[in-house]
Structure formats: structure tokens, C-alpha cells
Amino acid sequence: MKQLRGPALLLLLAILGIGATLWLQQATAPRIEAEQRALQAHRLLDLLPAGSYDNQPLDQPLPVAEVQLGNSRLLDGYLATRAGQPSAVLLRSQVNGYAGPIELLIAIDSHGRLLGSKTLSQDETPGLGARIGEHPNSWLQGFSGKSRNDPGDSAWALKKDNGQFDQIAGATITSRAVISALHDALRYFDEHRPQLLPGEPHE
Known part of the structure; x- marks a missing residue:
């Protein structure tokens, strides 16, 4: 009987340990998920001006997943609203740079002006x-306030390509790729306003 008592005690302790671990995972999972969502929200929403929205944009995805544009591809997007009216869209875009894909986050206000953009991932030199x-990024900040037609289509290029914009020093291909992705996103917004801004009055 004493010979059985030791293994039984070890088995009981193992069961209790597994049970405690599972309970701890269940108890902390919601908090971990909430913290991860808060980090994602901070990463994706910091392009939007404070007070420009009062919804949870990440809970309002836009139907733009895997949309192929002229020079880039839209991965997904989100709608920001204030008092029930659309105030901005966030578009996650991917374009091929010099060394591989560059993933961008692009914020556009309801009038079609670029609020800002930032790089989410890249493998450039x-x-x-x-x-x-x-x-x-001061170079990316230089595009804020621009729209599809400001400047005109032909000016959405590097100065060395007869466009309006400077390049990142020593990074011509990267600069061209990002400019084309920004212009693609602004053009897509302009051509799909009713789908991107539901509920907004359109002429």
C-alpha cells in the first residue's frame, strides 16, 4: 500500500499542476488579448489626429482585402468615424521595394487628403x-495633405523622373515604390468613395 502512495501522490500533484496551469491560461487570456489589441490599435491608429474619431476603427474593417492596384496591393483597411459620420480610412498597402515587400499604413481623411503614412515592415538596405x-519619418511626412490630384498625376513621381518629390538619399527604387503606393491608395479612395465612406452623402 505504501508503495502505491508515492506514485498516487505524484499523479495527484501532476493533475493539480496541469489544472492550475489551464485555469491560469483561461483567467489571463482575455487580459492578454485586450493588451495585444491595445498594442495593435496604438500601432495602427496613431496616424489619426486626436479627436478625429470616436469609434473603434479596428472593429469596422473595409472590403479591400487583397485588392490589386496599379503598382501596389491593398491588404486591408478600416473606417474611422466621428458622431456616426466617416472621418478617415486607414489602408494597409504592400508594394515591392528594392529588397522585397514594403508594407505601409496610409491614412486618408474623408476629403481624400493624406493624413499621414508609415512603414509597418520592410527589408530594404x-x-x-x-x-x-x-x-x-520626415520624408513620409512631406506627403501629408496631398491628394490624388494635388499634385496632378504626372507630378506623383521623383524630381529625377520629372515629378515633384525628392527621394530618400541613395534609395531611388524604394522612394519610387512608396510614392507609387501612396498615389495608388489616394486614387483608389477617390474612385471608391461610396464603398469606403458608407453613409456619407455623395453628389
């Missing part, structure tokens, strides 16, 4: 194109 991943 360190010290050159990889500077696109810096945040805040």
Missing part, C-alpha cells in the same frame, strides 16, 4: 532604403 522604416 540598411542605411539607405531601410530609412523608410524610421518613425516618425
Whole structure:
């Protein structure tokens, strides 16, 4: 009988340990999920001006997943609203840079103006194109306030290509790719306003 008592005690302790671990996982899962969602929200929503929205944009996805544009691809998007009216859209875009895909987050207000953009992921050359991943990014900030037609289509290019914009030093291909992705997103917004801004009055 004493020989059985030791293994039985170990088995009981193992069961209790497993039970405690499972209970702890169940108890902490909602908090962990909430913290992960808060981190994601901060990462994706910091392009929107404070007070410009009062909803939870991540709970209002837009029907833009895997939309192929002229030079880039939309991965997904979200709608920001204030007092029930659309105030901005967030579009996650992917474009091919020099060393691989560049993933961008692009915020556009309800009038079609660029609120801001930032790089979510990239594999560009360190010290050159990889500077696109810096945040805040003064080069990307230079596009804020622009729209599909401001400047005109032909001006959405580098100065060396007879356009309006400077490039990141030593990163021509990266710069071209990002400019084309921003223009693609603004063009898509302009051409799909009714779908992107539901409930907004349109002429």
C-alpha cells in the first residue's frame, strides 16, 4: 500500500499542476488579448489626429482585402468615424521595394487628403532604403495633405523622373515604390468613395 502512495501522490500533484496551469491560461487570456489589441490599435491608429474619431476603427474593417492596384496591393483597411459620420480610412498597402515587400499604413481623411503614412515592415538596405522604416519619418511626412490630384498625376513621381518629390538619399527604387503606393491608395479612395465612406452623402 505504501508503495502505491508515492506514485498516487505524484499523479495527484501532476493533475493539480496541469489544472492550475489551464485555469491560469483561461483567467489571463482575455487580459492578454485586450493588451495585444491595445498594442495593435496604438500601432495602427496613431496616424489619426486626436479627436478625429470616436469609434473603434479596428472593429469596422473595409472590403479591400487583397485588392490589386496599379503598382501596389491593398491588404486591408478600416473606417474611422466621428458622431456616426466617416472621418478617415486607414489602408494597409504592400508594394515591392528594392529588397522585397514594403508594407505601409496610409491614412486618408474623408476629403481624400493624406493624413499621414508609415512603414509597418520592410527589408530594404540598411542605411539607405531601410530609412523608410524610421518613425516618425520626415520624408513620409512631406506627403501629408496631398491628394490624388494635388499634385496632378504626372507630378506623383521623383524630381529625377520629372515629378515633384525628392527621394530618400541613395534609395531611388524604394522612394519610387512608396510614392507609387501612396498615389495608388489616394486614387483608389477617390474612385471608391461610396464603398469606403458608407453613409456619407455623395453628389
